[in-house]
Amino acid sequence: MSPREQAYRERAVAPAPSSSRRRRIPEGFTYISSCVKYTMFFFNFLFWMCGLLLIAVGIYATLDKWSNGEVFNLKTIYDVMFNIGFLFIIIGGVVCIVSFAGCIGSLRENMFLLKFYSFCLLIFFLAEMTLMALAFIYPHKLTEFLENELSEKLIASYRDDLDFQNLIDLVQQDFECCGISSNGYRDWSKNEYFNCTTKEDNPSVERCGVPYSCCHKEPNDVLVNFMCGFEVQEMKEVEDVVRKINTEGCIPAIQALIEGNLYPVGGIAIGIALSQLFVIWLSRTLEGQIESQKSLWTIQ
Template identity: 75%
Template structure:
């Protein structure tokens, strides 16, 4: 008779044993992630790169212009004095180098962080943008909460330094002339054209040719094809206010600009809101890309 195995077999174990013999698992196969799947959005990535590349190029241009202007002054024998914060603010060439350098560094971090998917550079970039945005909001809030303090600082402290430094830097002088011509104003504070008494060349006690006068940029715009009188501002500080108003603009630039802003409050507010929303959008893009990169790294670790 054939030899038979009559040992007891548990029915629950038998299927498992059969599955073990065949090498198959009783569990359901899990859904595998496609090999080419990625959390990183190409739209977010390359929008970030393009935006920061354009700003990086603008930063390089500012640095190049600032360096060229600085070298030009140095070759012409001008002394670069950077002893106080006002020396830096009123030295346009050096100010362009600083602003351009900051723009270059931050936008370069955004370029490399987005293109190479580098979290360190992206976090540095978003942190810098957030700091800039918060500083802008703080300054704006202070300007609204303490408007008189801001006006007092601009008219007293800053205007005195600006007027006194008029002849010290040719680029700075051209900037003041441009503002006075475009906004048809003279001087900075509420004293208007009398601010020029604070300049050693236009003071009435000076022995210069321009004593008791104001720069030509304070003069009324001449009619077309009329002869230009570059001496129209000479000795106007000694005249009566009615005679002065016939020759030059007598209002200060700060009150004039404030009046323009107040009369165009809605357009100015719209531009300010647009700039703030643009900054928030770029910060959101950066943070979104950071989250996508972290999710992608977690996916690689799982696989």
């Protein structure tokens, strides 16, 4: 047998190198980054606490109304939207569930919870982008919906819920507006307490008036004049109305404010979108690291 044939036979019968010799893995090595893991845990823990706080505030508001004998009318989606207590409970519940999945999923390295968390965040992000795109492409349709459908429900429900009433008053005072749509203060004729029907049909003392939050703010006034908006809808001269109350609707006022501060608003929107994408990236990165770690256990 020639030396070449003998060497070939020795290579053929030689044992294959072991897996430990093929790949040497340091003891204690892990693909999972502690920075990614605990960053996700920290932020989701904060959001989880915020969700619990919203639920607690919503439950307190609901129980307070129930103890005062208020009747809850939740027949339509608008009834839920305009009930601040129930709205807080729903929003807080969603935030609490999703952030809890991210918090425990990252801490325990649970793939099911992490996939559920990243899927929910992706759905929220796509829904926000879809709404923004529709608002940008069809701005008149959005304004028409807000002024026709939503404004009528908002005005009609003003006295039905004290928390909702305070919210509308706060918006009207802060944005110095009155009413919802481009009709301005005339929107309040849609409310049963402020409409200008006959005294037999509307015996309210607020007949033909508007809420006090429509009135101009006087810097030196300490006491609130709750009667300052009485009977303004009956005034014939527009100048008299303008001197007494704000006449512009809140939707046009907010639109004008956004258009006048387009760059800051756009920057805030981009910042929120980037933060959501960053959290989604963290979740997907941690999922990939867990998968790599599992494959490492299989090799070992």
